[in-house]
Amino acid sequence: xxxxxxxxxxxxxxxxxxLFAVVATLLANWPDRSTDANLAWYAxxxxxxxxxxxxxxxxxxxxxxxxxxxxxxxxxEPLAAALLSAPIELLAYFGSVPAASLAWSVAAPLPLAxxxxxVSWALAVTLRRVRLxxxxxLLLPAVAVGLVMLDVRIGPVLWIPxxxxxxxxxxxxxxxxxxxxxxxAVLARSATRHEEAA
Amino acid sequence: xxxxxxxxxxxxxxxxxxxACAVVVLASGSTLAQPARTELRLGVAGAAxxxxxxxxxxxxxxxxxxxxxxxxxxxxxxxxxxxxxFRAIVxxxxxxxxxxxxxxxxxxxxISWRIEQDGRVLASGALGARExxxxxxxxxxxxxxxxxxxxxxxxxxxxxxxxxxxxARAAGWDGVRTLLIDGTLAAPEVAKVVTAATxxxxxxxxxxxxxxxxxxxxxxxxxxxxxxxxxxxxxPEGAAALASRIAAGPSGWTEVLPAALDAATLELxxxxxxxxxxxxxxxxxxxxxxxxxxxxRSAGAAGAASAVLVMAAAAxxxxxxxxxxxxxxxxxxxxxxAGGLGLKLSWxxxxxxxxxxxxxxxxxxxxxxxxxxxxxxxxxVLLEAGGRAAFAxxxxxxxxxxxxxxxxxxxxxxxxxALLALVPAGGSLVRAxxxxxxxxxxxxxxx
Numbered sequence: 001x002x003x004x005x006x007x008x009x010x011x012x013x014x015x016x017x018x019l020f021a022v023v024a025t026l027l028a029n030w031p032d033r034s035t036d037a038n039l040a041w042y043a044x045x046x047x048x049x050x051x052x053x054x055x056x057x058x059x060x061x062x063x064x065x066x067x068x069x070x071x072x073x074x075x076x077e078p079l080a081a082a083l084l085s086a087p088i089e090l091l092a093y094f095g096s097v098p099a100a101s102l103a104w105s106v107a108a109p110l111p112l113a114x115x116x117x118x119v120s121w122a123l124a125v126t127l128r129r130v131r132l133x134x135x136x137x138l139l140l141p142a143v144a145v146g147l148v149m150l151d152v153r154i155g156p157v158l159w160i161p162x163x164x165x166x167x168x169x170x171x172x173x174x175x176x177x178x179x180x181x182x183x184x185a186v187l188a189r190s191a192t193r194h195e196e197a198a
Numbered sequence: 199x200x201x202x203x204x205x206x207x208x209x210x211x212x213x214x215x216x217x218a219c220a221v222v223v224l225a226s227g228s229t230l231a232q233p234a235r236t237e238l239r240l241g242v243a244g245a246a247x248x249x250x251x252x253x254x255x256x257x258x259x260x261x262x263x264x265x266x267x268x269x270x271x272x273x274x275x276x277x278x279x280x281x282x283x284f285r286a287i288v289x290x291x292x293x294x295x296x297x298x299x300x301x302x303x304x305x306x307x308x309i310s311w312r313i314e315q316d317g318r319v320l321a322s323g324a325l326g327a328r329e330x331x332x333x334x335x336x337x338x339x340x341x342x343x344x345x346x347x348x349x350x351x352x353x354x355x356x357x358x359x360x361x362x363x364x365x366a367r368a369a370g371w372d373g374v375r376t377l378l379i380d381g382t383l384a385a386p387e388v389a390k391v392v393t394a395a396t397x398x399x400x401x402x403x404x405x406x407x408x409x410x411x412x413x414x415x416x417x418x419x420x421x422x423x424x425x426x427x428x429x430x431x432x433x434p435e436g437a438a439a440l441a442s443r444i445a446a447g448p449s450g451w452t453e454v455l456p457a458a459l460d461a462a463t464l465e466l467x468x469x470x471x472x473x474x475x476x477x478x479x480x481x482x483x484x485x486x487x488x489x490x491x492x493x494x495r496s497a498g499a500a501g502a503a504s505a506v507l508v509m510a511a512a513a514x515x516x517x518x519x520x521x522x523x524x525x526x527x528x529x530x531x532x533x534x535x536a537g538g539l540g541l542k543l544s545w546x547x548x549x550x551x552x553x554x555x556x557x558x559x560x561x562x563x564x565x566x567x568x569x570x571x572x573x574x575x576x577x578x579v580l581l582e583a584g585g586r587a588a589f590a591x592x593x594x595x596x597x598x599x600x601x602x603x604x605x606x607x608x609x610x611x612x613x614x615x616a617l618l619a620l621v622p623a624g625g626s627l628v629r630a631x632x633x634x635x636x637x638x639x640x641x642x643x644x645x
Contacts, residue, residue, distance in 0.1 A: 019487045030479050034470030037551055037584025038521070084490050084505075087512035088483055095474060095519040098583060099552035 015081040018051040022085045026092050041096035045165035049109045052082045053161040056113035060120035064128050068191040078113040104168035111176035118183025235259040236313045236321040243363040247373025248305045248332040253365045256297040264288040264315040272304035272567040285573040300369035300592050302563030334375035341382040349440035361386035369592035371397035381407035388413040396426025396539045396595050405432040425537030461616030462532045469526035469549045474519045486512050524551040531633035535598045544591035553583040562589035601630040
């Protein structure tokens with residue numbers, strides 16, 4: 001694979017779909033009359049965070065047997081989608097002037113993507129090892145729903161993607177940083193081991 | 199309604215107890231031993247009117263920096279509690295200090311107040327839903343007020359008052375319908391009677407009377423006087439004659455005031471923001487998405503670098519999508535002018551993009567039952583993101599400016615359609631000093 005192909009390859013249809021969804025949400029919610037309040041950001045932030053999480057989860061769960069380097073390259077897609085969609089969220093934010101943290105709403109989806117990638121990857125690998133890989137399409141949504149219900153029970157928003165942009169908190173930041181850090185460390189370690197073995 | 203707490207002799211307490219208002223004094227019995235004296239009075243002659251502006255007077259002696267809090271629960275069975283809070287701080291000086299404002303009282307479930315200094319309650323009290331009354335007041339200034347009772351219908355809220363009870367500002371007269379003066383008590387100030395009439399009250403003053411009434415008699419020397427939104431007429435002889443005069447209907451604008459205000463309010467353009475046109479947003483976002491996508495997919499490393507630059511440029515340009523002001527306001531006013539004076543009824547609407555507190559100058563009455571705080575001469579309301587709230591300002595007395603005096607009969611261009619029907623034959627509707635002036639014809643000179 002050439003360097004150019006490596007750069008273009010990961011930025012695939014998932015990123016395009018997310019960009020399309022975010023732009024469509026922005027335009028559908030942008031007011032066309034001056035007397036209407038601009039509440040576009042609230043919809044855009046939800047769609048962007050949820051889209052990034054879904055994309056990261058899908059990328060993480062697909063092809064659990066891939067080589068570590070390929071897996072790391074696959075991670076670029078949700079991260080690139082998060083970065084590429086950030087200016088559109090910025091536009092929505094400044095147009096809506098919400099009483100919310102800009103830094104949090106723009107940056108939080110990045111560790112969320114990494115964490116979602118790590119969790120779905122771990123689940124896929126575990127199921128593959130116990131020869132239950134066929135159940136992944138069922139178990140992954142079930143785990144996602146369970147995590148959402150757990151977050152609702154806990155109280156403060158920790159990972160629910162459609163609420164996370166509006167609820168900045170230290171516990172959420174710490175948790176997402178930890179999980180995404182572990183994911184990054186495991187990815188890096190497995191890549192190093194793979195190279196050494198090769 | 200009056201509440202007092204003062205250091206007085208046992209005899210004085212006894213006399214006060216035997217007198218009419220002892221129950222209210224005892225409501226703050228725990229404060230009788232306090233060295234400070236406080237008095238809170240709400241409404242004209244102690245009668246508060248729900249759904250109207252009411253005068254609020256607080257007198258505090260030797261309690262510098264005391265805080266006055268009056269809490270209105272404007273809620274209901276469906277809405278639950280809707281707290282509206284008035285807060286004021288007494289001047290940090292000894293002696294007698296006064297707070298004198300006009301407050302809009304919603305149809306309350308409960309009104310409670312508390313005067314505190316350094317955490318010590320100087321006075322407190324409450325009014326329940328049973329004491330709520332939205333009937334306008336008919337004030338009688340007479341040493342024999344019962345003789346005039348038959349002049350008013352059975353459902354009227356006739357209150358005996360003295361000259362000292364009369365409010366000085368137009369807003370204080372909002373809950374009053376009639377002012378009857380028969381000349382048997384000390385004469386009130388002419389200015390207060392004129393203010394009452396300007397505020398839409400039908401005032402009756404003696405055409406002849408004892409010393410002190412000369413000024414009032416002069417008002418009706420040439421017959422009934424239309425002034426502002428109300429009128430001043432000569433007090434008829436006896437209750438029966440007054441009853442027939444009242445039955446003949448009000449003069450001035452009194453009858454059309456609420457309808458006119460509703461109509462004018464509907465004409466107010468709601469406040470808005472200068473959003474970026476949606477076509478520009480579409481062009482910018484679709485162009486951006488297409489550009490970064492194509493650069494990443496087709497141009498390799500150089501394309502990726504270019505996409506990063508495009509992304510950075512888009513991020514830098516994003517703040518230009520912000521509207522000029524996150525909080526938009528619009529105000530307008532309608533003035534009922536006659537006799538050289540006008541009653542100004544103003545209303546305003548505020549709309550706010552971010553969730554948070556909107557602060558507006560002046561004490562304003564919310565158009566619906568909502569939580570507000572009145573403090574430091576300002577009205578604060580908590581709005582959700584994109585929320586809006588409408589308010590009415592306190593009625594104000596104004597002199598008619600030259601532009602209105604000199605305006606020819608008729609309707610000015612651009613006048614609200616809803617007000618056109620209210621312009622009487624020979625009357626005028628003109629725009630001056632950021633308000634619509636509605637006058638019955640010759641606006642006359644100030645009495």
